[in-house]
Amino acid sequence: MTPLSILKDSLSADHKEFYIQLQYFLLQLAKLKNQRDDAHLVYTLKELIKYIKEILETHFRQEEESFFSQLLEIKPESKELITRLLEDHKAIRIKLTALEKTFLKFQGAYELGVSEGSDYKQNLLFPAYNLIGTINHHAEREDREIFKDFC
Numbered sequence: 001m002t003p004l005s006i007l008k009d010s011l012s013a014d015h016k017e018f019y020i021q022l023q024y025f026l027l028q029l030a031k032l033k034n035q036r037d038d039a040h041l042v043y044t045l046k047e048l049i050k051y052i053k054e055i056l057e058t059h060f061r062q063e064e065e066s067f068f069s070q071l072l073e074i075k076p077e078s079k080e081l082i083t084r085l086l087e088d089h090k091a092i093r094i095k096l097t098a099l100e101k102t103f104l105k106f107q108g109a110y111e112l113g114v115s116e117g118s119d120y121k122q123n124l125l126f127p128a129y130n131l132i133g134t135i136n137h138h139a140e141r142e143d144r145e146i147f148k149d150f151c
Contacts, residue, residue, distance in 0.1 A: 004070045011067060012147045014059045015139040021051060022132045029128055036120060038110050045103045045128060052096055056135065060089050071146070081145055088138040095131045102127065 001009075028044045031037075068082045102123050109115070 004067070004074070007062065007067050007070070008147055011059065011062060012143065014055070015143055015147075018055070018059075018135060018139055021055075022136060025051070026129065026132050029125055032125060033121070038120075041120065041124065042107050042110050045099075045124060046107070048128060048132075049096070049100050049103060052131070052135070056092070056096075064089065078146070085138070085142065085146075088134070088141070092131070092134055092138065095127065095134060099124070099127045099131055 025044065025048045028040070029048075032041050032044075064086065068085070071078055072082065106120070106124060
């Protein structure tokens with residue numbers, strides 16, 4: 001096995017973990033769609049954001065600093081795809097930052113015992129669903145377009 005294929009296998013294994021963990025968070029958030037429970041919402045979003053920040057950033061860093069450049073060396077024709085994947089990374093980071101900002105405001109009000117009063121579905125649940133969907137779509141694209149027929 002080459003160092004690049006070892007890195008590919010590691011990144012691919014990350015995707016499998018993402019699918020499982022993000023499905024868990026999605027199910028936890030779905031419980032809140034019809035019945036608001038701020039304590040559960042705060043706990044779930046706090047854990048989701050923490051998970052994404054810790055795990056996904058490490059994954060992105062491996063791709064951006066090692067995998068993509070090595071892949072370009074052996075497959076120069078993958079440049080357009082890599083550009084799209086890097087745009088996905090940027091979009092995911094933007095969505096995560098926006099969700100975290102809104103969440104921190106909501107969490108602050110919750111911890112003070114103040115009703116934040118905003119539409120929690122529109123401001124928190126739906127952006128969280130969208131973020132999870134974006135991450136899953138991105139990972140599926142990598143699985144399908146880079147990892148499937150790799151080396």
